[in-house]
Amino acid sequence: xxxxxxxxxxxxxxxAMANTPDSRVQQIMKSLxxxxxxxxxxxxxxxxxxxxxxxxxTRTGQMCTPERQEFILMxxxxxxxxxxxxxxNRRSPQATENSVLGPFFRQxxxxxxxxxxISEGLPGDSLYVHARVTDTAGCPVAGAMFxxxxxxxxGHYDSDIDGLNGAAMRGQFLTQDDGSVRFRxxxxxxxxxxxxxxxxxxxxxxxxxxxxxxHLHVRVEAxxxxxxxxxxxxxxxxxxxxxxxxxxxxxxxxxxxxxxxxSQHLEYTFVLQPLV
Ligand code: BEZ
Ligand code: FE
Numbered sequence: 001x002x003x004x005x006x007x008x009x010x011x012x013x014x015x016a017m018a019n020t021p022d023s024r025v026q027q028i029m030k031s032l033x034x035x036x037x038x039x040x041x042x043x044x045x046x047x048x049x050x051x052x053x054x055x056x057x058t059r060t061g062q063m064c065t066p067e068r069q070e071f072i073l074m075x076x077x078x079x080x081x082x083x084x085x086x087x088x089n090r091r092s093p094q095a096t097e098n099s100v101l102g103p104f105f106r107q108x109x110x111x112x113x114x115x116x117x118i119s120e121g122l123p124g125d126s127l128y129v130h131a132r133v134t135d136t137a138g139c140p141v142a143g144a145m146f147x148x149x150x151x152x153x154x155g156h157y158d159s160d161i162d163g164l165n166g167a168a169m170r171g172q173f174l175t176q177d178d179g180s181v182r183f184r185x186x187x188x189x190x191x192x193x194x195x196x197x198x199x200x201x202x203x204x205x206x207x208x209x210x211x212x213x214x215h216l217h218v219r220v221e222a223x224x225x226x227x228x229x230x231x232x233x234x235x236x237x238x239x240x241x242x243x244x245x246x247x248x249x250x251x252x253x254x255x256x257x258x259x260x261x262x263s264q265h266l267e268y269t270f271v272l273q274p275l276v
Pocket of ligand 2: 102104150151215217
């Protein structure tokens with residue numbers, strides 16, 4: 001018979017898990033229980049607040065479908081996605097930083113020739129992208145798989161545009177011998193993260209902005225290098241300092257230079273981290 005009170009309960013739970021055969025599971029579960037109990041004691045959580053938290057998690061699960069992953073969105077807005085990436089993908093300072101993958105990457109995307117216009121004729125300001133992929137010594141990486149995907153001028157991805165069948169503003173290129181990729185498209189816009197679920201409730205309760213600054217998603221994969229999953233953000237975007245998913249980093253902000261014909265030009269060098 002255990003004699004438990006608010007201080008002894010933590011040790012009792014840790015002891016109950018002492019025979020967990022997988023040492024990593026044991027380490028994770030013990031730390032989780034310690035932090036959970038400390039959290040309850042620290043804020044003196046009420047039973048009604050705990051019921052609210054359980055209802056919140058229940059609704060988060062109920063919101064999930066094959067197309068909508070509310071738990072990943074919650075991980076994003078709590079900064080857990082960016083923290084996990086930072087802990088698991090330590091890179092040399094020269095290498096390009098990762099950012100959040102987001103829900104709009106698609107395995108089914110077209111393979112494209114260098115120089116392709118990926119806008120599929122959608123309206124918007126024309127944007128010409130000249131990217132380069134190098135290693136940390138500045139040498140070009142040829143034949144890298146270079147994926148891009150982004151929103152239209154109103155902040156919608158292709159799957160959310162009425163009447164559009166098939167891919168637009170997305171595709172995969174192979175880098176040229178000099179490591180370059182060139183394509184035409186339309187400039188992306190800022191857009192809100194989904195607000196109609198529990199994450200939206202949380203954002204309102206904490207008075208946070210739901211607007212993501214305008215961005216292009218980029219993913220680069222090449223043998224011998226860590227996969228780079230990142231985004232490029234438009235310099236001067238008003239939402240850069242309050243990205244709800246903490247994906248906007250200083251090193252990923254680029255100048256979208258406007259020429260005399262009002263076309264925007266973007267140049268950026270992606271530096272891959274070699275695998276150890
Ligand atoms: C996105 O940029 O596509 C995105 C990232 C995280 C949450 C929602 C959207
Ligand atoms: Fe996005």
